[in-house]
Amino acid sequence: MKITLSAIKADVGSVGGHNKPSQRLTQAIKDHVENEGKKKGLLIDYKVFTAGDDNFIIMSHTKGVDYPDIHKLAWDAFVKGTQVAKEQGLYGAGQDLLKTAFSGNVRGMGPSSAEMEFEERPSEPFIVFMCDKTDPGVFNYPLYRGFADPFHNAGLILAPEMDAGFEYTVMDVNYTEADKVITLKVPEEQYQLGVLLRDPEHYVIESIHSRATKDQAAVVSTSRLHNIAGKYTGKDDPVAIVRSQKMFPSTGEILSPYATAHYVVGDNRGSHNIALMPCKLGSIISYFDGPAIVTAAGICIHNGIMTEAIDLFDQPFWDYVRNKAAEKSYGLREQGFFGSAMAPMEELEYTGVMETLAKLDKKFTVREKK
Ligand code: 13P
Ligand code: 13P
Ligand code: MG
Ligand code: MG
Numbered sequence: 001m002k003i004t005l006s007a008i009k010a011d012v013g014s015v016g017g018h019n020k021p022s023q024r025l026t027q028a029i030k031d032h033v034e035n036e037g038k039k040k041g042l043l044i045d046y047k048v049f050t051a052g053d054d055n056f057i058i059m060s061h062t063k064g065v066d067y068p069d070i071h072k073l074a075w076d077a078f079v080k081g082t083q084v085a086k087e088q089g090l091y092g093a094g095q096d097l098l099k100t101a102f103s104g105n106v107r108g109m110g111p112s113s114a115e116m117e118f119e120e121r122p123s124e125p126f127i128v129f130m131c132d133k134t135d136p137g138v139f140n141y142p143l144y145r146g147f148a149d150p151f152h153n154a155g156l157i158l159a160p161e162m163d164a165g166f167e168y169t170v171m172d173v174n175y176t177e178a179d180k181v182i183t184l185k186v187p188e189e190q191y192q193l194g195v196l197l198r199d200p201e202h203y204v205i206e207s208i209h210s211r212a213t214k215d216q217a218a219v220v221s222t223s224r225l226h227n228i229a230g231k232y233t234g235k236d237d238p239v240a241i242v243r244s245q246k247m248f249p250s251t252g253e254i255l256s257p258y259a260t261a262h263y264v265v266g267d268n269r270g271s272h273n274i275a276l277m278p279c280k281l282g283s284i285i286s287y288f289d290g291p292a293i294v295t296a297a298g299i300c301i302h303n304g305i306m307t308e309a310i311d312l313f314d315q316p317f318w319d320y321v322r323n324k325a326a327e328k329s330y331g332l333r334e335q336g337f338f339g340s341a342m343a344p345m346e347e348l349e350y351t352g353v354m355e356t357l358a359k360l361d362k363k364f365t366v367r368e369k370k
Pocket of ligand 2: 011018052053092095132133233234235236237267268269270289
């Protein structure tokens with residue numbers, strides 16, 4: 001059976017500052033998806049999660065990717081969530097709804113989507129990764145290492161199904177006229193892929209396919225909000241869907257690179273470097289409006305119906321990684337805003353720092369040469 005998984009997410013308001021949506025807000029989103037999506041037969045199944053202050057709707061259906069009614073369902077659910085946010089006085093009500101009227105697809109409107117259509121295998125395990133306080137380039141490092149590096153993907157050595165390697169589609173997210181993408185084959189073009197992926201604010205993995213079977217393994221939401229709004233309106237807080245096992249890496253191999261707690265851009269005001277902390281599902285945000293978090297739901301799907309989600313970072317091993325992430329993050333935070341503690345200038349260009357620089361520029365004087 002051919003099935004589509006659609007993950008559509010948005011931040012439409014939260015309790016505290018940018019910490020966590022209220023229960024009523026998330027319930028309003030669920031109610032809308034249940035009544036207008038599942039009960040009306042548009043969806044086969046759905047789940048709603050939160051990570052930090054973002055809401056993630058995971059839907060299964062047979063309509064294919066970019067189907068307007070599916071996107072409208074999610075958009076309207078976020079509008080309902082926004083109404084609750086306003087009623088309750090939540091912070092940042094409607095934050096990610098950057099346009100007033102829906103026009104066919106959430107992309108370019110604020111919410112982000114990651115969608116994949118595939119022929120269901122007899123056993124179809126997949127992982128939904130959901131982040132807060134960071135941008136979609138967060139997945140470059142773990143998707144590179146989890147698929148292309150035998151230090152994490154031992155299956156590249158042990159499992160013949162992956163001998164042919166993988167094909168990565170990478171998007172230049174700074175190009176805003178249309179989707180600008182390149183496809184690179186691993187292992188032959190692994191070093192060229194590395195050249196792009198080292199700059200995760202500019203080049204973002206959009207998808208990965210098996211070269212042996214052509215099956216799609218992964219999809220990432222690639223929206224950069226500052227490219228839509230032209231200024232800082234909040235972080236992108238991406239979602240990714242990754243299928244696992246058989247012709248793909250095992251679930252454990254896909255999770256393995258997250259033990260690095262790699263440094264990403266995000267955290268407080270979206271403007272700092274911070275170590276990514278793998279957290280339990282539904283985690284809140286706290287220290288320095290961070291740290292940047294990733295959560296992971298493990299699910300199996302059959303005939304479009306999803307099992308319960310298991311919480312893949314709710315296991316004692318990840319306590320060690322969380323402590324390590326806190327230590328790595330604090331190492332940078334002690335340095336405040338100096339040098340590499342803050343995000344690169346290209347990211348800060350969307351913040352108020354540019355206005356101050358413009359004012360100061362007028363006060364600069366050029367000394368005459370003697
Ligand atoms: P099982 O023998 O438990 O199925 O595990 C196989 C495997 O490859 C785990 O990575
Ligand atoms: P969000 O993008 O998660 O709303 O965070 C915004 C922010 O600036 C936190 O300091
Ligand atoms: Mg927010
Ligand atoms: Mg957020």
